[in-house]
Amino acid sequence: MAEVCIQSSLASNATVQGYARELSNFLNGISLSGRLGKNGGFERNLAATASGIMKIHILVPGEGF
Secondary structure, eight states: OOOOOOOGGGTTOHHHHHHHHHHHHHHTTSOOOTTEEEEEOOTTOHHHHHHTOOEEEEOOTTSOO
């Protein structure tokens, strides 16, 4: 089961909590939110790639993808 962690300075932010919950659901195969975009990696950073760090684009209210 994948676990999503929130940096302590953002932990009380309801928007961040919502994105974390949606990401956790996606990573655990439960559902895909309409606010989550393409899953990707850090192709130009070999250390990040080797460590398995991934990124996912999110839709921020009021912004385009």
